[in-house]
Amino acid sequence: MGFANISLLVVALNLRARQKTRLLSHLARTYPLTKRVAETIVSIVLLVLLAPVFLLITLAIRWDSPGPAIFRQTRVGKNGKPFAFYKFRTMHQDIDRRAHLAFLKAFVSGHISEGGNSRDVFKPAQRQQITRLGIFLRRTSLDELPQLINVIKGEMGFIGPRPNVVAEVESYANWHRKRLEILPGITGLAQINGRSSLAFDEIVWYDIEYAENECLALDMLILWRTLPVVLLCRGAK
Numbered sequence: 194m195g196f197a198n199i200s201l202l203v204v205a206l207n208l209r210a211r212q213k214t215r216l217l218s219h220l221a222r223t224y225p226l227t228k229r230v231a232e233t234i235v236s237i238v239l240l241v242l243l244a245p246v247f248l249l250i251t252l253a254i255r256w257d258s259p260g261p262a263i264f265r266q267t268r269v270g271k272n273g274k275p276f277a278f279y280k281f282r283t284m285h286q287d288i289d290r291r292a293h294l295a296f297l298k299a300f301v302s303g304h305i306s307e308g309g310n311s312r313d314v315f316k317p318a319q320r321q322q323i324t325r326l327g328i329f330l331r332r333t334s335l336d337e338l339p340q341l342i343n344v345i346k347g348e349m350g351f352i353g354p355r356p357n358v359v360a361e362v363e364s365y366a367n368w369h370r371k372r373l374e375i376l377p378g379i380t381g382l383a384q385i386n387g388r389s390s391l392a393f394d395e396i397v398w399y400d401i402e403y404a405e406n407e408c409l410a411l412d413m414l415i416l417w418r419t420l421p422v423v424l425l426c427r428g429a430k
Contacts, residue, residue: 221363224408232351236344243338250281250335257326260286263339270355271376276348278356279339283327294360299358299366301393324333324423334423353378369393372400375407385418388427 215272240247251262260282268278323331330336343349349356358378382399383391391399401413 213236214236222301227409228350228412229347232344233347234404235351240341240345247338250330253326254282254324254362258285258324261336265378266358268358268377269373270348270356271360271373273362273373275359276343276346276356279342281330281336281339283324283336284383285324287405288322289416294358297358297361298364301369303392334426335381344379348376350376350378351380352407352415353381353403355381355383355396367425369397371404372397380415380417380419380422384420385415388422 254260255264262282264284266278266280267275268403270276292349327336340349344351353376354372362373380401383396386399387395403415
């Protein structure tokens with residue numbers, strides 16, 4: 194190969210590398226908007242298609258126990274901004290939640306491992322507080338469906354860290370706060386890699402890994418791997 198041909202090859206490779214860099218840069222710039230538009234459209238479509246399911250679950254909850262069908266709670270979102278988080282109610286109304294909050298703060302602080310035996314101090318009391326229907330809704334993750342409303346409102350996405358309550362965030366170590374730099378999500382890396390069997394620090398490591406590498410390809414992979422987790426009720430509590 195002559196010198197001229199080598200020079201042309203080098204120029205061609207450099208041009209291709211610059212084109213690839215520009216493409217990746219363009220995708221990175223448009224990713225947040227693309228993700229937001231796609232999630233909003235899909236959430237609206239799902240709300241319409243699943244309207245009969247929402248109605249059936251709502252009626253079943255009201256029949257099973259007194260109280261509203263939708264549980265509303267303040268959670269902490271992106272950049273520490275609080276928002277109203279929605280779930281189908283799975284626990285009895287007007288129960289004392291102080292023990293639950295104490296457990297959550299201890300879990301975040303690392304004093305209790307979600308997979309350890311020490312959690313049994315709290316879990317038996319919680320089982321008594323969960324309604325009959327609530328056990329099924331949690332097991333199948335159907336209680337999470339109202340979070341489609343949070344996605345439409347721009348408070349959550351499909352993929353991201355699960356949002357914590359204020360008491361949990363108050364117990365964060367400094368490095369935990371990095372998970373607040375992106376929108377919380379309905380599912381995420383932690384949910385497909387152990388879910389409730391993980392210690393809080395492990396959950397945060399997965400959240401940070403996603404925050405540093407988020408892209409459409411990773412989002413599609415997480416959504417795909419979420420399907421068997423939900424359908425097979427893996428790690429659901």
